Amino acid sequence: MSRSRTEIVRGLFGDWGFVRNWGRIGSSSQQRTDWFETETAAKDASFDLHMQKAKRGYE
Template sequence: MPDGAVQLEVFPTCLHLRRIDSARNMRRFYRLSIQRDLFGGVSLVRVWGRIGTRGRQLVEAHDDEGQAITALMKLAQEKRRRGYEP
């Protein structure tokens, strides 16, 4: 690669989605990220809630990064069907 060039990731490791509907007073976010833990494992961290709040958090442990990315992609597809957008 030439100097200064940035290689984009093929599979996302962090995704931030929003769903805003003013008519229903709905302003929500959903954040998915893949993180390594101290023991060499991989976790999918899900944070969701109303925009402007800390939200709720759920951490799912996975055996490897491939499984975590698959779970992230599946959740992202489900949330997009429900109206969340990047």
């Protein structure tokens, strides 16, 4: 079984981050942050990832 989590965060310099955490339950997880100039761009990236996963059957 695996888990994943996403969130949008504000950076120190006015930028926005789309943070993803994933991994197997009971082991250390991996994390990736993609930085964007606007909150809208970060939210669009989150939505795009969600749609890609939905097309592959993930919930």
